[in-house]
Amino acid sequence: MNKALSDAIHHLGELDTPEQFWEHMLSLGHHAQDYAASLVHEAVQEVDATAVAQLRQFQYVIQVVVSDTEDLKEVIAQAGDKPFDEIQHGIEKVFADLLEQLKGQGNVSLVIRKAEEAFIRLSVQDGMSEMQLRTHLDPIMKHVEDIVVTIGDLVEQHPVLLETLIVSGIMLTIPESWLLRPLFRLFGMSTEGPVAGSAAAWAQRRFYGAYIPKGSWLSHLQRAGMKGASRWIW
Incomplete structure:
Protein backbone atom coordinates (compact mmCIF):
# COMPACT_ATOMS: atom_id res chain seq x y z
CA MET A 1 0.00 0.00 0.00
CA ASN A 2 1.52 3.35 -1.05
CA LYS A 3 2.03 6.22 1.38
CA ALA A 4 -0.75 8.44 -0.02
CA LEU A 5 -3.26 5.63 0.33
CA SER A 6 -1.98 4.75 3.79
CA ASP A 7 -2.28 8.38 4.92
CA ALA A 8 -5.81 8.66 3.52
CA ILE A 9 -6.94 5.59 5.45
CA HIS A 10 -5.16 6.68 8.62
CA HIS A 11 -7.10 9.98 8.68
CA LEU A 12 -10.53 8.54 7.92
CA GLY A 13 -11.61 8.66 11.54
CA GLU A 14 -10.82 12.39 11.73
CA LEU A 15 -13.19 13.45 8.93
CA ASP A 16 -15.98 15.85 9.86
CA THR A 17 -18.20 15.91 6.77
CA PRO A 18 -19.65 13.37 4.33
CA GLU A 19 -17.81 15.13 1.49
CA GLN A 20 -14.45 14.65 3.20
CA PHE A 21 -15.32 11.03 3.88
CA TRP A 22 -16.27 10.49 0.21
CA GLU A 23 -13.10 12.15 -1.08
CA HIS A 24 -11.03 9.72 0.95
CA MET A 25 -13.09 6.82 -0.34
CA LEU A 26 -12.32 7.95 -3.89
CA SER A 27 -8.63 7.97 -3.03
CA GLU A 42 -17.12 -14.36 0.03
CA ALA A 43 -20.90 -13.95 0.19
CA VAL A 44 -21.36 -16.45 -2.64
CA GLN A 45 -19.83 -19.15 -0.47
CA GLU A 46 -22.49 -18.70 2.22
CA VAL A 47 -25.83 -18.67 0.38
CA ASP A 48 -28.06 -20.98 -1.68
CA ALA A 49 -27.88 -21.40 -5.45
CA THR A 50 -30.69 -18.93 -6.14
CA ALA A 51 -28.97 -16.20 -4.12
CA VAL A 52 -25.64 -17.00 -5.80
CA ALA A 53 -27.21 -16.34 -9.20
CA GLN A 54 -28.67 -13.06 -7.92
CA LEU A 55 -25.33 -11.97 -6.45
CA ARG A 56 -23.53 -12.68 -9.70
CA GLN A 57 -26.16 -10.77 -11.64
CA PHE A 58 -25.94 -7.90 -9.14
CA GLN A 59 -22.20 -7.54 -9.68
CA TYR A 60 -22.48 -7.90 -13.47
CA VAL A 61 -25.24 -5.30 -13.78
CA ILE A 62 -23.27 -2.80 -11.70
CA GLN A 63 -20.32 -3.26 -14.05
CA VAL A 64 -22.63 -2.60 -17.00
CA VAL A 65 -24.04 0.50 -15.30
CA VAL A 66 -20.55 1.88 -14.66
CA SER A 67 -19.55 1.28 -18.28
CA ASP A 68 -22.75 2.87 -19.63
CA THR A 69 -22.33 5.84 -17.30
CA GLU A 70 -18.78 6.34 -18.55
CA ASP A 71 -20.15 6.54 -22.10
CA LEU A 72 -22.81 9.02 -20.96
CA LYS A 73 -20.13 11.19 -19.37
CA GLU A 74 -18.27 11.41 -22.68
CA VAL A 75 -21.46 12.48 -24.44
CA ILE A 76 -22.16 15.16 -21.84
CA ALA A 77 -18.57 16.41 -21.84
CA GLN A 78 -18.60 16.79 -25.63
CA ALA A 79 -22.09 18.26 -26.00
CA GLY A 80 -22.43 20.41 -22.90
CA ASP A 81 -21.57 24.11 -22.94
CA LYS A 82 -20.30 24.18 -19.34
CA PRO A 83 -17.23 22.73 -17.58
CA PHE A 84 -17.98 19.18 -16.42
CA ASP A 85 -17.40 20.07 -12.76
CA GLU A 86 -20.18 22.63 -13.04
CA ILE A 87 -22.47 20.10 -14.72
CA GLN A 88 -21.74 17.59 -11.94
CA HIS A 89 -22.59 20.16 -9.28
CA GLY A 90 -25.90 20.84 -11.04
CA ILE A 91 -26.73 17.13 -11.09
CA GLU A 92 -26.02 16.79 -7.38
CA LYS A 93 -28.26 19.77 -6.59
CA VAL A 94 -31.13 18.56 -8.77
CA PHE A 95 -31.05 15.10 -7.19
CA ALA A 96 -30.81 16.57 -3.69
CA ASP A 97 -33.90 18.66 -4.41
CA LEU A 98 -35.64 15.58 -5.80
CA LEU A 99 -34.82 13.67 -2.64
CA GLU A 100 -36.86 16.20 -0.67
CA GLN A 101 -39.72 16.21 -3.18
CA LEU A 102 -40.04 12.43 -3.03
CA LYS A 103 -40.71 12.22 0.70
CA GLY A 104 -43.21 9.46 1.34
CA GLN A 105 -42.94 8.04 -2.19
CA GLY A 106 -42.10 4.35 -2.00
CA ASN A 107 -42.41 3.20 -5.61
CA VAL A 108 -39.02 2.36 -7.11
CA SER A 109 -40.19 2.84 -10.70
CA LEU A 110 -41.60 6.26 -9.83
CA VAL A 111 -38.33 7.38 -8.24
CA ILE A 112 -36.40 6.18 -11.30
CA ARG A 113 -38.73 8.01 -13.68
CA LYS A 114 -38.58 11.24 -11.67
CA ALA A 115 -34.78 11.03 -11.51
CA GLU A 116 -34.47 10.51 -15.25
CA GLU A 117 -36.79 13.40 -16.09
CA ALA A 118 -34.98 15.73 -13.67
CA PHE A 119 -31.61 14.78 -15.17
CA ILE A 120 -32.84 15.33 -18.73
CA ARG A 121 -34.42 18.71 -17.96
CA LEU A 122 -31.16 19.92 -16.46
CA SER A 123 -29.02 18.57 -19.28
CA VAL A 124 -31.22 19.98 -22.05
CA GLN A 125 -30.91 23.39 -20.38
CA ASP A 126 -27.15 22.94 -20.67
CA GLY A 127 -27.42 22.49 -24.43
CA MET A 128 -27.60 18.70 -24.82
CA SER A 129 -29.87 16.70 -27.12
CA GLU A 130 -32.82 15.07 -25.33
CA MET A 131 -32.89 12.18 -27.80
CA GLN A 132 -29.18 11.52 -27.38
CA LEU A 133 -29.49 11.71 -23.60
CA ARG A 134 -32.40 9.27 -23.48
CA THR A 135 -30.54 6.80 -25.70
CA HIS A 136 -27.75 6.61 -23.12
CA LEU A 137 -29.74 7.20 -19.95
CA ASP A 138 -32.67 4.79 -20.43
CA PRO A 139 -30.58 1.59 -20.06
CA ILE A 140 -28.73 3.04 -17.06
CA MET A 141 -31.96 3.78 -15.25
CA LYS A 142 -33.40 0.35 -16.06
CA HIS A 143 -30.31 -1.33 -14.66
CA VAL A 144 -30.34 0.87 -11.54
CA GLU A 145 -33.94 -0.17 -10.91
CA ASP A 146 -32.92 -3.83 -11.31
CA ILE A 147 -30.07 -3.34 -8.83
CA VAL A 148 -32.30 -1.74 -6.20
CA VAL A 149 -34.97 -4.44 -6.52
CA THR A 150 -32.37 -7.23 -6.47
CA ILE A 151 -30.83 -5.85 -3.28
CA GLY A 152 -34.27 -5.68 -1.70
CA ASP A 153 -35.09 -9.26 -2.67
CA LEU A 154 -31.75 -10.61 -1.48
CA VAL A 155 -31.84 -8.79 1.86
CA GLU A 156 -35.41 -9.91 2.47
CA GLN A 157 -34.34 -13.55 2.10
CA HIS A 158 -30.82 -13.15 3.53
CA PRO A 159 -30.62 -10.18 5.93
CA VAL A 160 -26.98 -11.00 6.63
CA LEU A 161 -26.16 -9.80 3.10
CA LEU A 162 -27.22 -6.20 3.85
CA GLU A 163 -23.80 -4.83 4.63
CA THR A 164 -22.06 -6.72 1.82
CA LEU A 165 -24.53 -5.49 -0.80
CA ILE A 166 -24.55 -1.84 0.25
CA VAL A 167 -20.78 -1.59 0.76
CA SER A 168 -19.89 -3.46 -2.40
CA GLY A 169 -22.55 -1.64 -4.42
CA ILE A 170 -21.23 1.79 -3.47
CA MET A 171 -17.59 0.83 -3.89
CA LEU A 172 -18.18 -0.72 -7.32
CA THR A 173 -19.82 2.49 -8.58
CA ILE A 174 -16.97 4.77 -7.46
CA PRO A 175 -15.47 5.16 -10.99
CA GLU A 176 -18.62 7.00 -12.15
CA SER A 177 -19.75 8.45 -8.82
CA TRP A 178 -20.54 11.82 -10.43
CA LEU A 179 -23.96 10.41 -11.38
CA LEU A 180 -24.30 7.11 -9.54
CA ARG A 181 -23.63 8.48 -6.08
CA PRO A 182 -26.52 11.02 -6.05
CA LEU A 183 -28.73 8.58 -7.97
CA PHE A 184 -28.29 5.65 -5.58
CA ARG A 185 -28.64 8.02 -2.65
CA LEU A 186 -32.30 8.38 -3.63
CA PHE A 187 -32.69 4.76 -2.49
CA GLY A 188 -30.74 5.05 0.74
CA MET A 189 -27.47 3.70 -0.68
CA SER A 190 -24.98 6.21 0.66
CA THR A 191 -22.24 6.37 3.24
CA GLU A 192 -24.19 9.13 5.00
CA GLY A 193 -27.39 7.11 5.42
CA PRO A 194 -30.89 8.10 4.27
CA VAL A 195 -32.54 11.43 4.93
CA ALA A 196 -35.38 11.12 7.45
CA GLY A 197 -38.80 11.11 5.79
CA SER A 198 -37.36 10.84 2.30
CA ALA A 199 -37.71 8.23 -0.41
CA ALA A 200 -34.32 6.96 0.75
CA ALA A 201 -35.64 6.52 4.28
CA TRP A 202 -38.59 4.59 2.89
CA ALA A 203 -36.24 2.39 0.89
CA GLN A 204 -34.19 1.76 4.01
CA ARG A 205 -37.27 0.48 5.85
CA ARG A 206 -38.62 -1.49 2.90
CA PHE A 207 -35.42 -3.02 1.61
CA TYR A 208 -32.47 -2.56 3.89
CA GLY A 209 -33.55 -2.54 7.55
CA ALA A 210 -31.03 -1.05 9.95
CA TYR A 211 -28.46 1.06 8.14
CA ILE A 212 -24.71 0.51 8.21
CA PRO A 213 -23.04 2.47 11.02
CA LYS A 214 -20.27 4.85 9.99
CA GLY A 215 -17.77 2.88 12.03
CA SER A 216 -18.43 -0.07 9.80
CA TRP A 217 -17.60 2.04 6.75
CA LEU A 218 -14.28 3.00 8.32
CA SER A 219 -13.50 -0.64 8.88
CA HIS A 220 -14.34 -1.56 5.29
CA LEU A 221 -12.26 1.26 3.85
CA GLN A 222 -9.29 0.28 5.98
CA ARG A 223 -9.56 -3.32 4.86
CA ALA A 224 -9.97 -2.24 1.23
CA GLY A 225 -6.72 -0.29 1.43
CA MET A 226 -4.80 -3.07 3.12
CA LYS A 227 -6.17 -5.79 0.85
CA GLY A 228 -4.50 -4.34 -2.22
CA ALA A 229 -5.29 -5.35 -5.76
CA SER A 230 -6.51 -8.93 -5.48
CA ARG A 231 -9.07 -9.74 -8.19
CA TRP A 232 -11.84 -12.32 -8.08
CA ILE A 233 -13.10 -14.03 -11.24
CA TRP A 234 -16.03 -16.43 -11.40
Whole structure:
Protein backbone atom coordinates (compact mmCIF):
# COMPACT_ATOMS: atom_id res chain seq x y z
CA MET A 1 0.00 0.00 0.00
CA ASN A 2 1.52 3.35 -1.05
CA LYS A 3 2.03 6.22 1.38
CA ALA A 4 -0.75 8.44 -0.02
CA LEU A 5 -3.26 5.63 0.33
CA SER A 6 -1.98 4.75 3.79
CA ASP A 7 -2.28 8.38 4.92
CA ALA A 8 -5.81 8.66 3.52
CA ILE A 9 -6.94 5.59 5.45
CA HIS A 10 -5.16 6.68 8.62
CA HIS A 11 -7.10 9.98 8.68
CA LEU A 12 -10.53 8.54 7.92
CA GLY A 13 -11.61 8.66 11.54
CA GLU A 14 -10.82 12.39 11.73
CA LEU A 15 -13.19 13.45 8.93
CA ASP A 16 -15.98 15.85 9.86
CA THR A 17 -18.20 15.91 6.77
CA PRO A 18 -19.65 13.37 4.33
CA GLU A 19 -17.81 15.13 1.49
CA GLN A 20 -14.45 14.65 3.20
CA PHE A 21 -15.32 11.03 3.88
CA TRP A 22 -16.27 10.49 0.21
CA GLU A 23 -13.10 12.15 -1.08
CA HIS A 24 -11.03 9.72 0.95
CA MET A 25 -13.09 6.82 -0.34
CA LEU A 26 -12.32 7.95 -3.89
CA SER A 27 -8.63 7.97 -3.03
CA LEU A 28 -8.75 4.19 -2.69
CA GLY A 29 -9.11 3.94 -6.47
CA HIS A 30 -9.19 0.40 -7.84
CA HIS A 31 -8.55 -1.01 -4.37
CA ALA A 32 -12.17 -0.25 -3.51
CA GLN A 33 -13.50 -2.17 -6.52
CA ASP A 34 -11.21 -5.13 -5.82
CA TYR A 35 -12.32 -5.22 -2.20
CA ALA A 36 -15.98 -5.00 -3.21
CA ALA A 37 -15.51 -7.95 -5.58
CA SER A 38 -13.94 -9.94 -2.76
CA LEU A 39 -16.93 -9.21 -0.50
CA VAL A 40 -19.33 -10.55 -3.12
CA HIS A 41 -17.08 -13.56 -3.69
CA GLU A 42 -17.12 -14.36 0.03
CA ALA A 43 -20.90 -13.95 0.19
CA VAL A 44 -21.36 -16.45 -2.64
CA GLN A 45 -19.83 -19.15 -0.47
CA GLU A 46 -22.49 -18.70 2.22
CA VAL A 47 -25.83 -18.67 0.38
CA ASP A 48 -28.06 -20.98 -1.68
CA ALA A 49 -27.88 -21.40 -5.45
CA THR A 50 -30.69 -18.93 -6.14
CA ALA A 51 -28.97 -16.20 -4.12
CA VAL A 52 -25.64 -17.00 -5.80
CA ALA A 53 -27.21 -16.34 -9.20
CA GLN A 54 -28.67 -13.06 -7.92
CA LEU A 55 -25.33 -11.97 -6.45
CA ARG A 56 -23.53 -12.68 -9.70
CA GLN A 57 -26.16 -10.77 -11.64
CA PHE A 58 -25.94 -7.90 -9.14
CA GLN A 59 -22.20 -7.54 -9.68
CA TYR A 60 -22.48 -7.90 -13.47
CA VAL A 61 -25.24 -5.30 -13.78
CA ILE A 62 -23.27 -2.80 -11.70
CA GLN A 63 -20.32 -3.26 -14.05
CA VAL A 64 -22.63 -2.60 -17.00
CA VAL A 65 -24.04 0.50 -15.30
CA VAL A 66 -20.55 1.88 -14.66
CA SER A 67 -19.55 1.28 -18.28
CA ASP A 68 -22.75 2.87 -19.63
CA THR A 69 -22.33 5.84 -17.30
CA GLU A 70 -18.78 6.34 -18.55
CA ASP A 71 -20.15 6.54 -22.10
CA LEU A 72 -22.81 9.02 -20.96
CA LYS A 73 -20.13 11.19 -19.37
CA GLU A 74 -18.27 11.41 -22.68
CA VAL A 75 -21.46 12.48 -24.44
CA ILE A 76 -22.16 15.16 -21.84
CA ALA A 77 -18.57 16.41 -21.84
CA GLN A 78 -18.60 16.79 -25.63
CA ALA A 79 -22.09 18.26 -26.00
CA GLY A 80 -22.43 20.41 -22.90
CA ASP A 81 -21.57 24.11 -22.94
CA LYS A 82 -20.30 24.18 -19.34
CA PRO A 83 -17.23 22.73 -17.58
CA PHE A 84 -17.98 19.18 -16.42
CA ASP A 85 -17.40 20.07 -12.76
CA GLU A 86 -20.18 22.63 -13.04
CA ILE A 87 -22.47 20.10 -14.72
CA GLN A 88 -21.74 17.59 -11.94
CA HIS A 89 -22.59 20.16 -9.28
CA GLY A 90 -25.90 20.84 -11.04
CA ILE A 91 -26.73 17.13 -11.09
CA GLU A 92 -26.02 16.79 -7.38
CA LYS A 93 -28.26 19.77 -6.59
CA VAL A 94 -31.13 18.56 -8.77
CA PHE A 95 -31.05 15.10 -7.19
CA ALA A 96 -30.81 16.57 -3.69
CA ASP A 97 -33.90 18.66 -4.41
CA LEU A 98 -35.64 15.58 -5.80
CA LEU A 99 -34.82 13.67 -2.64
CA GLU A 100 -36.86 16.20 -0.67
CA GLN A 101 -39.72 16.21 -3.18
CA LEU A 102 -40.04 12.43 -3.03
CA LYS A 103 -40.71 12.22 0.70
CA GLY A 104 -43.21 9.46 1.34
CA GLN A 105 -42.94 8.04 -2.19
CA GLY A 106 -42.10 4.35 -2.00
CA ASN A 107 -42.41 3.20 -5.61
CA VAL A 108 -39.02 2.36 -7.11
CA SER A 109 -40.19 2.84 -10.70
CA LEU A 110 -41.60 6.26 -9.83
CA VAL A 111 -38.33 7.38 -8.24
CA ILE A 112 -36.40 6.18 -11.30
CA ARG A 113 -38.73 8.01 -13.68
CA LYS A 114 -38.58 11.24 -11.67
CA ALA A 115 -34.78 11.03 -11.51
CA GLU A 116 -34.47 10.51 -15.25
CA GLU A 117 -36.79 13.40 -16.09
CA ALA A 118 -34.98 15.73 -13.67
CA PHE A 119 -31.61 14.78 -15.17
CA ILE A 120 -32.84 15.33 -18.73
CA ARG A 121 -34.42 18.71 -17.96
CA LEU A 122 -31.16 19.92 -16.46
CA SER A 123 -29.02 18.57 -19.28
CA VAL A 124 -31.22 19.98 -22.05
CA GLN A 125 -30.91 23.39 -20.38
CA ASP A 126 -27.15 22.94 -20.67
CA GLY A 127 -27.42 22.49 -24.43
CA MET A 128 -27.60 18.70 -24.82
CA SER A 129 -29.87 16.70 -27.12
CA GLU A 130 -32.82 15.07 -25.33
CA MET A 131 -32.89 12.18 -27.80
CA GLN A 132 -29.18 11.52 -27.38
CA LEU A 133 -29.49 11.71 -23.60
CA ARG A 134 -32.40 9.27 -23.48
CA THR A 135 -30.54 6.80 -25.70
CA HIS A 136 -27.75 6.61 -23.12
CA LEU A 137 -29.74 7.20 -19.95
CA ASP A 138 -32.67 4.79 -20.43
CA PRO A 139 -30.58 1.59 -20.06
CA ILE A 140 -28.73 3.04 -17.06
CA MET A 141 -31.96 3.78 -15.25
CA LYS A 142 -33.40 0.35 -16.06
CA HIS A 143 -30.31 -1.33 -14.66
CA VAL A 144 -30.34 0.87 -11.54
CA GLU A 145 -33.94 -0.17 -10.91
CA ASP A 146 -32.92 -3.83 -11.31
CA ILE A 147 -30.07 -3.34 -8.83
CA VAL A 148 -32.30 -1.74 -6.20
CA VAL A 149 -34.97 -4.44 -6.52
CA THR A 150 -32.37 -7.23 -6.47
CA ILE A 151 -30.83 -5.85 -3.28
CA GLY A 152 -34.27 -5.68 -1.70
CA ASP A 153 -35.09 -9.26 -2.67
CA LEU A 154 -31.75 -10.61 -1.48
CA VAL A 155 -31.84 -8.79 1.86
CA GLU A 156 -35.41 -9.91 2.47
CA GLN A 157 -34.34 -13.55 2.10
CA HIS A 158 -30.82 -13.15 3.53
CA PRO A 159 -30.62 -10.18 5.93
CA VAL A 160 -26.98 -11.00 6.63
CA LEU A 161 -26.16 -9.80 3.10
CA LEU A 162 -27.22 -6.20 3.85
CA GLU A 163 -23.80 -4.83 4.63
CA THR A 164 -22.06 -6.72 1.82
CA LEU A 165 -24.53 -5.49 -0.80
CA ILE A 166 -24.55 -1.84 0.25
CA VAL A 167 -20.78 -1.59 0.76
CA SER A 168 -19.89 -3.46 -2.40
CA GLY A 169 -22.55 -1.64 -4.42
CA ILE A 170 -21.23 1.79 -3.47
CA MET A 171 -17.59 0.83 -3.89
CA LEU A 172 -18.18 -0.72 -7.32
CA THR A 173 -19.82 2.49 -8.58
CA ILE A 174 -16.97 4.77 -7.46
CA PRO A 175 -15.47 5.16 -10.99
CA GLU A 176 -18.62 7.00 -12.15
CA SER A 177 -19.75 8.45 -8.82
CA TRP A 178 -20.54 11.82 -10.43
CA LEU A 179 -23.96 10.41 -11.38
CA LEU A 180 -24.30 7.11 -9.54
CA ARG A 181 -23.63 8.48 -6.08
CA PRO A 182 -26.52 11.02 -6.05
CA LEU A 183 -28.73 8.58 -7.97
CA PHE A 184 -28.29 5.65 -5.58
CA ARG A 185 -28.64 8.02 -2.65
CA LEU A 186 -32.30 8.38 -3.63
CA PHE A 187 -32.69 4.76 -2.49
CA GLY A 188 -30.74 5.05 0.74
CA MET A 189 -27.47 3.70 -0.68
CA SER A 190 -24.98 6.21 0.66
CA THR A 191 -22.24 6.37 3.24
CA GLU A 192 -24.19 9.13 5.00
CA GLY A 193 -27.39 7.11 5.42
CA PRO A 194 -30.89 8.10 4.27
CA VAL A 195 -32.54 11.43 4.93
CA ALA A 196 -35.38 11.12 7.45
CA GLY A 197 -38.80 11.11 5.79
CA SER A 198 -37.36 10.84 2.30
CA ALA A 199 -37.71 8.23 -0.41
CA ALA A 200 -34.32 6.96 0.75
CA ALA A 201 -35.64 6.52 4.28
CA TRP A 202 -38.59 4.59 2.89
CA ALA A 203 -36.24 2.39 0.89
CA GLN A 204 -34.19 1.76 4.01
CA ARG A 205 -37.27 0.48 5.85
CA ARG A 206 -38.62 -1.49 2.90
CA PHE A 207 -35.42 -3.02 1.61
CA TYR A 208 -32.47 -2.56 3.89
CA GLY A 209 -33.55 -2.54 7.55
CA ALA A 210 -31.03 -1.05 9.95
CA TYR A 211 -28.46 1.06 8.14
CA ILE A 212 -24.71 0.51 8.21
CA PRO A 213 -23.04 2.47 11.02
CA LYS A 214 -20.27 4.85 9.99
CA GLY A 215 -17.77 2.88 12.03
CA SER A 216 -18.43 -0.07 9.80
CA TRP A 217 -17.60 2.04 6.75
CA LEU A 218 -14.28 3.00 8.32
CA SER A 219 -13.50 -0.64 8.88
CA HIS A 220 -14.34 -1.56 5.29
CA LEU A 221 -12.26 1.26 3.85
CA GLN A 222 -9.29 0.28 5.98
CA ARG A 223 -9.56 -3.32 4.86
CA ALA A 224 -9.97 -2.24 1.23
CA GLY A 225 -6.72 -0.29 1.43
CA MET A 226 -4.80 -3.07 3.12
CA LYS A 227 -6.17 -5.79 0.85
CA GLY A 228 -4.50 -4.34 -2.22
CA ALA A 229 -5.29 -5.35 -5.76
CA SER A 230 -6.51 -8.93 -5.48
CA ARG A 231 -9.07 -9.74 -8.19
CA TRP A 232 -11.84 -12.32 -8.08
CA ILE A 233 -13.10 -14.03 -11.24
CA TRP A 234 -16.03 -16.43 -11.40
